[in-house]
Amino acid sequence: xxxxIIEVFPVLxxxxxxxxxxxxxxxxxxxxxxxxxxxxRVSNNKFxxxxxxxxxxxxxxxxxxxxxxxxxxxxxxxxxxxxxxxLMAGVLAISLNYGAYMSEIVRGSILAVEKGQTEASIALNxxxxxxxxxxxxxxxxxxxxxxxxxxxxxxxxxxxxxxxIGMTDILYHGNILRSTNLSAAPTxxxxxxxxxxxxxxxxIFLTRKGEQISKRGVAS
Amino acid sequence: xxxxxxxxxxxxxxxxxxxxxxxxKNVHKSFGxxxxxxxxxxxxxxxxxxxLIGPSGSGKTTIIxxxxxxxxPTSGEIIVDGKNLCHMEKNGKLxxxxxxxLREVRGEIGMVFQHFNLFPHMTILQNCMTAPIQVQKEDKxxxxxxxxxxxxxxxxxxxxxxxxxxxSGGQKQRVAMARALVMRPKIMLFDEVTSAxxxxxxxxxxxxxxxxxxxxxxxxxxxxxxMDFALEVADRVIFLDDGVIAEEGTPSEVLEESxxxxxxxxLYRFRS
Numbered sequence: 001x002x003x004x005i006i007e008v009f010p011v012l013x014x015x016x017x018x019x020x021x022x023x024x025x026x027x028x029x030x031x032x033x034x035x036x037x038x039x040x041r042v043s044n045n046k047f048x049x050x051x052x053x054x055x056x057x058x059x060x061x062x063x064x065x066x067x068x069x070x071x072x073x074x075x076x077x078x079x080x081x082x083x084x085x086x087l088m089a090g091v092l093a094i095s096l097n098y099g100a101y102m103s104e105i106v107r108g109s110i111l112a113v114e115k116g117q118t119e120a121s122i123a124l125n126x127x128x129x130x131x132x133x134x135x136x137x138x139x140x141x142x143x144x145x146x147x148x149x150x151x152x153x154x155x156x157x158x159x160x161x162x163x164x165i166g167m168t169d170i171l172y173h174g175n176i177l178r179s180t181n182l183s184a185a186p187t188x189x190x191x192x193x194x195x196x197x198x199x200x201x202x203x204i205f206l207t208r209k210g211e212q213i214s215k216r217g218v219a220s
Numbered sequence: 221x222x223x224x225x226x227x228x229x230x231x232x233x234x235x236x237x238x239x240x241x242x243x244x245k246n247v248h249k250s251f252g253x254x255x256x257x258x259x260x261x262x263x264x265x266x267x268x269x270x271x272l273i274g275p276s277g278s279g280k281t282t283i284i285x286x287x288x289x290x291x292x293p294t295s296g297e298i299i300v301d302g303k304n305l306c307h308m309e310k311n312g313k314l315x316x317x318x319x320x321x322l323r324e325v326r327g328e329i330g331m332v333f334q335h336f337n338l339f340p341h342m343t344i345l346q347n348c349m350t351a352p353i354q355v356q357k358e359d360k361x362x363x364x365x366x367x368x369x370x371x372x373x374x375x376x377x378x379x380x381x382x383x384x385x386x387x388s389g390g391q392k393q394r395v396a397m398a399r400a401l402v403m404r405p406k407i408m409l410f411d412e413v414t415s416a417x418x419x420x421x422x423x424x425x426x427x428x429x430x431x432x433x434x435x436x437x438x439x440x441x442x443x444x445x446x447m448d449f450a451l452e453v454a455d456r457v458i459f460l461d462d463g464v465i466a467e468e469g470t471p472s473e474v475l476e477e478s479x480x481x482x483x484x485x486x487l488y489r490f491r492s
Contacts (some may be wrong), residue, residue: 120337120396123288124351124403125327128319133348140340 006185011177012191014134016168020199022087022159022169026094030155031105031148033099038106052103061098065161068093072165090162098155105147109140145214149207160196170195225468240288241266241328241406247296256282258463260296260346266406269433269440271450271471274460275486280443283460284409287441288331289322295336300325300435301406327355330405334412336392339383344371345380346396348402363402370398374428383431390421402430410442422446429453447490451475459483 040052059067072089115138121131163172174188224271229461249257256279264270265490272280285291286298289305298305307314308321317325339347348367352358371377376387384392393413398407406459410429414422426449433440433453444450450457450471457474459467459482467480 038378114337116335116337117339119290120333122290123328123329123331123333125323125355126351127323127355130354132385135339135356139339142341148331193261 001187004139004184008174008177008187010183010189011173012170012188012195015168015173016195018162018167018169018172018189019159021048022090022094022162022167023156023199025087025091026155027152029091029095029149030098030102032094034102034106037103038101038110041103041107042110044128058105060104063092064097064158065164067097068161068165072204076218083114086162086167088167089165090159090167094155094158094161098151098158102148102151105144106140107141109159110136112143113139117153145210149203149210152206153203156200156203157196238265239327240264241296244283245299247286247293249279249286249291250294255294255381256463257293258462260465262458262465264407264439264441267436269453269455270442271454271457271473272441272443273447273450273457273486274466275447277396278460279448280460281411281461284331284411284443285443287407288329288409289326291379292316293466298303301328317467322478327403328402328406330403330410331405331409332393332396332400332413334415336384336396336416337396338392338399340384343381343383344376344387344398347395348399351399352402352449361408367402370402371395373431374398375424388421390424393417393425397425397432398426405438407441410441410444411441412445414444414446445490447475447487458484461486474476 016208037052037056040048041056043049043052071093072086103113110132117139118131119136120170123137126134159169160171162174163169166172170192174192236488239492242262242264244260244262247257247260248255259439260279260283262283266349269327270285274280274456276295282291284455287300287305288295292306297307303325304314304317305322305325306317306330309315338344339350342350345364345367350361350373352363352366353360368380371380373399376391376394376398379387379391384395387395396413398403405423413429417425426446429440429442429449432438442450452471454471456472457467458465459474459480465482467478469478474483478484
């Protein structure tokens with residue numbers, strides 16, 4: 001067993017850079033899409049609201065793997081201009097998908113800020129943009145934190161899908177190893193679980209932190 | 221009644237401008253099928269202190285919420301300092317006011333709410349100084365200095381860096397008043413500002429309102445259930461019943477001498 005681990009470990013380590021790279025970019029863009037779409041969803045303009053709603057429902061309502069294949073295989077073929085870059089396709093698919101989910105958190109949190117806060121800022125004659133930026137959004141952000149942490153962990157786990165478009169992440173290297181050495185399967189998948197878990201640990205910690213900040217509310 | 225107000229105006233305790241600063245002209249307001257205000261005509265003069273009393277649902281809070289542009293009248297007009305509040309002229313026609321127009325007109329109005337509505341993520345100093353900086357483009361130092369002065373005036377000079385959740389209800393309401401006052405409104409609206417307070421905290425809030433009222437230059441409209449306070453502070457008391465002004469006059473005329481039956485019933489419930 002120890003020998004097997006010693007054999008498998010360095011192979012998986014070859015994929016760690018890809019996994020972490022895909023994760024970091026996906027996390028950044030997921031948040032970006034989530035904030036943009038979430039703010040559009042509370043816009044005054046019904047076309048902006050409706051259009052964003054369509055995006056959110058389509059990406060929430062279909063499979064992430066299929067979206068990934070669309071971006072990487074189908075769209076380049078249909079339009080001839082496409083994403084021949086695996087990293088870009090992988091990150092885009094994950095971010096569009098999780099951005100859609102998380103935009104609902106953004107929207108829900110903004111709507112959950114007490115109505116009196118808006119009224120008080122109208123009474124102080126703040127503009128619409130100032131109301132959102134100075135009063136509503138900072139309070140909504142605190143409500144978003146715990147859920148945002150949860151999604152961060154999910155995004156990490158979703159990065160394993162990019163092995164399906166040939167990105168050489170830890171799962172990809174593990175699968176290759178297993179196909180050449182079938183008896184290594186238990187060790188490979190055990191180690192993969194441990195890899196993901198160890199990478200998730202700081203995120204779990206972050207989520208806890210987010211929960212604390214959120215629970216403490218806004219007063220300290 | 222109006223004569224008595226004008227007398228007061230000419231006596232010099234208020235602005236020399238004797239025209240009304242707020243005019244409601246045949247204002248109706250419905251929520252769904254329910255008509256809360258049925259043709260309100262009301263003038264408020266610069267520096268005047270008006271108390272609105274009446275049973276719940278009589279429309280008194282709606283009157284000041286419309287003035288703060290938190291509700292739009294169903295019909296009728298509200299004129300503030302000569303400017304139409306909810307409508308603006310566009311190509312010779314009156315159209316509903318846009319954000320820009322609203323911001324121009326409501327700059328003269330401040331409001332204090334029943335539930336304080338302080339910004340919980342800001343210290344009380346930040347609560348006060350944010351609007352002057354953002355809205356009136358006042359420089360930070362002067363906004364800060366004035367906010368501190370105002371907070372000292374309401375007795376909270378030692379709480380500048382506290383957050384609202386660390387304060388009592390009465391303290392919160394005093395912060396809310398300071399926050400509205402640093403904007404130097406010409407008209408201040410008070411929406412049942414003591415109703416959410418524990419009884420022992422009501423006094424400290426009324427004390428501050430009394431002080432503000434004594435300075436005199438600001439028009440004040442108070443929706444209140446504190447009859448004794450209305451009697452003491454107001455120049456004019458208006459009794460609303462079922463969407464109309466059922467009685468108005470000086471505090472003693474309304475609260476002590478009127479023989480309006482509905483008013484008597486209403487007051488009886490408060491005094492018993």
